[in-house]
Amino acid sequence: MARAVTQQRKLINTAIAWGIGLLIFFPILWTILTSFKTEATAIADPPVFLNFDWTLENYTAVMERSNYAKFLWNSIIIAGGSTLLGILVAVPAAWSMAFVPSKRTKDILLWMLSTKMLPAVGVLYPIYLICIKFGLLDSRLALVVILMLMNLPIIVWMLYTYFREIPGEILEAARMDGASLKEEILYILTPMAVPGIASTLLLNFILAWNEAFWTLNLTAVNAAPLTAFIASYSSPEGLFFAKLSAASTMAIAPILILGWFSQKQLVSGLTFGAVK
Amino acid sequence: MSFKTTLFGASAMALVMTGAAFAENLVIATVNNGDMIRMQGLTDDFTEKTGHTVEWVTLEENVLRQRVTTDIAAKGGSFDIMTIGMYETPIWGANGWLVPLDDLSEEYDVADILPAMANGLSHEGTLYAAPFYGESSMVMYRTDLMEKAGMEMPEAPTWQFIREAAAAMDDPENDINGICLRGKAGWGEGGAFITVTGNSFGARWFDEEWNAQFDQPEWKEALEFYVGLMNDYGPEGYATNGFNENLSLFQQGKCGMWIDATVAASFVTNTNDSTVADSVGFALAPNSEGVDKKSNWLWAWALAVPAGTQKEAAAKQFIEWATSKDYIELVASKEGWANVPPGARTSLYENPEYQAVPFAKMTLDSINAADPTNPTVKPVPYVGIQFAAIPEFAGIATEVSQEFSAVYAGQQSIDEALEKAQALTNDAMEAAGYR
Numbered sequence: 001m002a003r004a005v006t007q008q009r010k011l012i013n014t015a016i017a018w019g020i021g022l023l024i025f026f027p028i029l030w031t032i033l034t035s036f037k038t039e040a041t042a043i044a045d046p047p048v049f050l051n052f053d054w055t056l057e058n059y060t061a062v063m064e065r066s067n068y069a070k071f072l073w074n075s076i077i078i079a080g081g082s083t084l085l086g087i088l089v090a091v092p093a094a095w096s097m098a099f100v101p102s103k104r105t106k107d108i109l110l111w112m113l114s115t116k117m118l119p120a121v122g123v124l125y126p127i128y129l130i131c132i133k134f135g136l137l138d139s140r141l142a143l144v145v146i147l148m149l150m151n152l153p154i155i156v157w158m159l160y161t162y163f164r165e166i167p168g169e170i171l172e173a174a175r176m177d178g179a180s181l182k183e184e185i186l187y188i189l190t191p192m193a194v195p196g197i198a199s200t201l202l203l204n205f206i207l208a209w210n211e212a213f214w215t216l217n218l219t220a221v222n223a224a225p226l227t228a229f230i231a232s233y234s235s236p237e238g239l240f241f242a243k244l245s246a247a248s249t250m251a252i253a254p255i256l257i258l259g260w261f262s263q264k265q266l267v268s269g270l271t272f273g274a275v276k
Numbered sequence: 277m278s279f280k281t282t283l284f285g286a287s288a289m290a291l292v293m294t295g296a297a298f299a300e301n302l303v304i305a306t307v308n309n310g311d312m313i314r315m316q317g318l319t320d321d322f323t324e325k326t327g328h329t330v331e332w333v334t335l336e337e338n339v340l341r342q343r344v345t346t347d348i349a350a351k352g353g354s355f356d357i358m359t360i361g362m363y364e365t366p367i368w369g370a371n372g373w374l375v376p377l378d379d380l381s382e383e384y385d386v387a388d389i390l391p392a393m394a395n396g397l398s399h400e401g402t403l404y405a406a407p408f409y410g411e412s413s414m415v416m417y418r419t420d421l422m423e424k425a426g427m428e429m430p431e432a433p434t435w436q437f438i439r440e441a442a443a444a445m446d447d448p449e450n451d452i453n454g455i456c457l458r459g460k461a462g463w464g465e466g467g468a469f470i471t472v473t474g475n476s477f478g479a480r481w482f483d484e485e486w487n488a489q490f491d492q493p494e495w496k497e498a499l500e501f502y503v504g505l506m507n508d509y510g511p512e513g514y515a516t517n518g519f520n521e522n523l524s525l526f527q528q529g530k531c532g533m534w535i536d537a538t539v540a541a542s543f544v545t546n547t548n549d550s551t552v553a554d555s556v557g558f559a560l561a562p563n564s565e566g567v568d569k570k571s572n573w574l575w576a577w578a579l580a581v582p583a584g585t586q587k588e589a590a591a592k593q594f595i596e597w598a599t600s601k602d603y604i605e606l607v608a609s610k611e612g613w614a615n616v617p618p619g620a621r622t623s624l625y626e627n628p629e630y631q632a633v634p635f636a637k638m639t640l641d642s643i644n645a646a647d648p649t650n651p652t653v654k655p656v657p658y659v660g661i662q663f664a665a666i667p668e669f670a671g672i673a674t675e676v677s678q679e680f681s682a683v684y685a686g687q688q689s690i691d692e693a694l695e696k697a698q699a700l701t702n703d704a705m706e707a708a709g710y711r
Binding site: 129132221228233 | 308309313337528
């Protein structure tokens with residue numbers, strides 16, 4: 001029997017949820033606000049919250065100095081490409097682990113996850129040399145492949161978890177009806193796991209969008225995405241916080257909008273199978 | 277059409293095509309400092325003069341360092357020109373990673389580069405990077421607060437005077453700290469500052485046999501003085517303050533004195549950003565009484581050509597343009613003399629118009645007072661003032677500065693930090709084969 005929730009309790013829960021939400025969102029809000037301040041107001045002490053002369057001068061300066069569209073396009077290609085490629089590789093892998101597990105499946109899953117424990121800088125030099133050898137330095141293709149490999153363990157793990165919630169009998173029934181392996185994955189399994197696949201896609205797109213080690217170390221002028229765009233406004237000698245905030249706001253805006261519109265899928269995917 | 281006209285036309289076309297064939301696109305890696313960004317805005321002048329175009333890769337200092345080091349060591353060829361500092365230049369020059377700049381044109385006038393800068397950017401007498409701007413460190417102080425305290429800043433103060441002045445200017449009720457200094461961990465941040473402070477107390481990193489010297493009394497004296505001064509008259513949380521944090525405090529009128537890079541002078545006297553722009557004075561970096569070494573450093577952001585670039589000639593042309601006397605005139609004509617890149621050329625300091633800039637003389641005096649080959653009182657086996665120009669230094673000094681920052685944050689004692697610094701430095705030097 002469901003417990004009765006009083007009106008007062010509801011109000012308190014809502015207030016707590018809003019409080020936590022605002023606390024988490026505050027750094028982003030502060031960045032957005034700072035982007036509309038002058039450099040002098042940005043460092044004012046005590047800090048100014050809303051009562052300042054709002055200006056667009058930082059956005060104008062950033063747009064004049066940098067080719068934002070080029071950075072944005074590179075981010076879209078790299079994040080989108082690595083996510084799609086990752087899904088293509090991970091769906092069959094997760095299918096085999098979920099529906100035809102072997103004695104070593106658990107070990108393989110753990111081993112895959114353990115590769116995430118290696119600090120990226122440990123393989124920087126070998127990867128750099130490989131990129132030079134194949135002429136892939138400062139290319140989007142190299143980043144698509146590397147980010148795909150980097151996120152692959154997470155994609156496989158997530159999909160494996162979702163696939164395990166799907167009864168194997170349904171797939172068996174499809175097989176008995178004469179479905180081939182390809183048809184089984186494409187027409188039976190995938191439609192049933194859409195919420196899980198969608199949330200995996202979104203999460204990995206966000207991870208790839210924010211990746212700031214390989215994207216900074218393997219690019220120069222051609223393949224540099226928005227992480228390099230932000231890095232170009234950070235300064236050790238000089239106060240350019242307002243411009244840095246404007247650049248950061250422009251870099252996170254697309255992903256914020258995407259996250260806002262897809263939050264329903266993201267939440268339903270992440271909680272998929274949570275209640276049994 | 278006559279034969280002569282045809283010949284003339286053909287020659288003209290050949291010339292145009294030759295020009296087009298030699299027009300290169302240069303990729304330059306640089307840092308996001310005010311002078312560098314100004315240069316990016318003026319590169320049309322270079323393109324107009326030479327036909328070469330330029331693409332910039334601007335990165336944060338530490339990211340840039342990692343990025344260009346990886347690229348140059350792996351011979352990646354991502355960049356045609358790199359912005360590097362005085363620490364990397366002699367090491368990379370010795371490794372054969374940089375193209376020697378020994379054939380620059382006569383008009384460029386290499387002899388005009390300030391000797392301290394030219395020496396710091398050379399290896400065995402060969403210049404490997406041309407200084408775009410140079411800096412030392414000096415005292416910046418509030419003239420109004422000094423006057424209120426009834427004191428007068430000497431041109432060359434001692435640390436003991438600085439402490440007295442900090443005590444007199446410290447005014448917690450009005451949120452004014454007597455002094456603001458770097459304490460942030462990192463070899464180029466607080467590590468640089470405590471190293472030069474150590475120099476001015478007679479301390480040194482290594483003896484002639486590369487043995488660490490943190491167990492010597494000079495280091496203890498320097499650290500005790502610094503910690504005492506900052507605990508008594510410095511801002512709260514100074515253990516995490518670097519250049520930018522102190523710049524922000526000074527510009528808002530929250531510091532009586534600030535000892536830091538000479539390049540900061542143009543920021544604190546800029547009326548758009550600084551609330552105290554009209555009341556800033558300058559003095560040489562201090563030394564401890566009886567010690568004949570001041571606590572000023574020497575640094576340059578310089579342009580170098582990585583060995584192996586296919587565009588060496590065009591890259592050198594760019595370096596000649598960006599670090600020339602003409603470039604300085606170009607900036608002065610567009611943005612005023614106070615905004616020209618300082619600290620690189622002797623002729624700039626002989627220019628009467630630049631001499632009128634309030635911090636010009638003190639910047640030059642500070643640079644001239646720095647001697648990278650004799651950074652402290654006792655002899656040392658290394659070159660460099662706020663660093664030792666060996667590849668291992670950055671890693672060791674970052675760890676040592678972390679130990680010192682832990683002292684500033686009250687997490688350990690001075691003795692504990694010095695003991696750890698001594699052990700980790702000796703271990704690292706032994707592993708690297710110096711000892």
